[in-house]
Amino acid sequence: MATGAVTAQGAGTQESVDQGKRDFLYIATAAFGAVGAVAAIAPFINQLAPDEETIAAGAPIEVDLAPIAEGQIMHVVWRSKPIFVRHLTQKEVEESKSADWHEMIDPAPEQARVKDGHDQWLVVIGICTHLGCIPLDKEGPYGGWKCPCHGSLYDPLGRVRHGPAPANLAVPPYAFLSDTKIRVG
């Protein structure tokens, strides 16, 4: 910051100006204005986030597993997303355990896809990890899911076996309340 007196001719009169003081005022004003601008912009950004009503509607849901027969897939909705609850057959469980998962696109062992002691229950978010379409049940050579949009293939545990999807169907947070009831969320 330059200090010392220089001459200003702005108003047509000549007067002494303390340039250091003036620089300080400019910087202080600009800094204060910048803080104010950020504070003013913040609510405009913040209002874009989910509102309280939406958040309240996203509370955990309970799902009764009793009506789902072996081999069936039930679709429930949680946070506006389809949740696939799949009652795996013994054959699907055995095949899933024996498959070589190390070479898969998104390597995951059978234990990572289901809860301990509940081998026959798969709970995944039914949204293709490629670009968000809902895969079709029991389509494709692996017997899991096939995405209608770009042909990604999943096995019965929701593991992606053929691209373009980069990751397995996501497992939502859920817990077994009893052998026939889960809470998602």
Next chain:
Amino acid sequence: MSGQSTYVPKNALAKWFEARLPIGGLMHSSFIAYPTPRNLNYMWTFGGILSFMLGAQILTGIVLAMHYTPESSLAFNSVEHIMRDVNGGWLLRYLHLNGASLFFAAAYIHTARGLYYGSYKSPREVLWLLGIIILLLMMATAFMGYVLPWGQMSFWGATVITNLFSAIPIVGDTIVTYLWGGYAVGNPTLNRFYSLHYLLPFVIAGVVALHVWALHVAGQNNPTGIDVKSSKDTVPFTPYATVKDALGLVVFLLVYCWFVFYEPNILGDADNYIQANPLKTPPHIVPEWYFLPFYAILRSMPDIFFIPAKLAGVMAMFGAILMLALVPWLDTSRVRSARFRPLYRPFFWVLILVCIGLGYIGAKEVTPGRIVVGQILTAYYYVHFLVILPLLGLIETPNDMPNSISESVLGGNATAVPAGAHAAPERKG
């Protein structure tokens, strides 16, 4: 008024662009190098304040539109949803509804400034008329916006204002039905008002662009009303006007924020927090404060000869704005600024008091006494424009005027009048 561009692009990309679209030069000559009279006072900061408020209303309005539902059974609750659930929704809505009031306050001060300093006189008549058009558009926008929360005042305000058009002979009822899109104010009305409330601010922005264009052709008026005669009378827009405008804006925003954060509902009506009920009119129905003087004029009119009171009221109300539009031709004085008009000055302030008085009458319930007061004030309003203003220019002897703006600011130091400039061309012989 020279607004010639002295803009020189600083780098190759700016040069390339400027050769193809000279917007840098336009901005530079309009808002940086533009010569402004050196004696502008804080009354001249309201143009910038109004531009800011238009932008602020559009911005908060666009955000509110993201959360609002324009359907008569959902609209009221969607506004409560904005107030309770949306992040910062209460702030954005209070900014928007108080913003409307502050916008009008600034517009009225801006208009009164023009009336006081004679800013409507040649060569600024078109500039003035564009301002009146903006005021009318603002009124339409504010009215339709007030309907959207679908409270009791929204509904009954919409009913009363749309029924104004039923006063038109023969076609009135048909027009009203077409405004409503039904047999009464209802969901179709709400939907079209929402659509137009979103559209009109952008129309206003377009007319504002013309307003600023016309301003930059004629050049700004100033407190002396004397034309700019030499470069000694002016200073560059930046930094002089920009910094002054910025300070005026900051002070204005303090007032705005005081309303938003401390008294967000003081300018509104509590009845509008009751959902619209098409079967029950509130006991005391009033418009927002900025419409009160017009509302008083509307209610004041009696039957006049063959014109029924209903039609007379509507005509008088719209006529009140027509008076403003005609001011450039009703004012016969060749002196612009009230500073040098000893007779016009007190009459100006009486007019301001009359407008405030009309606002007071408009806010109160109708009693026989208040009707008479309202009629007197309405009559005076018209007399001011149709009788006093034309006569004053003929009988008034203006005060001595300085030779130039710089002389008025700097005293005797700048007496150098450009050769050939008449000493006081405004004076009548």
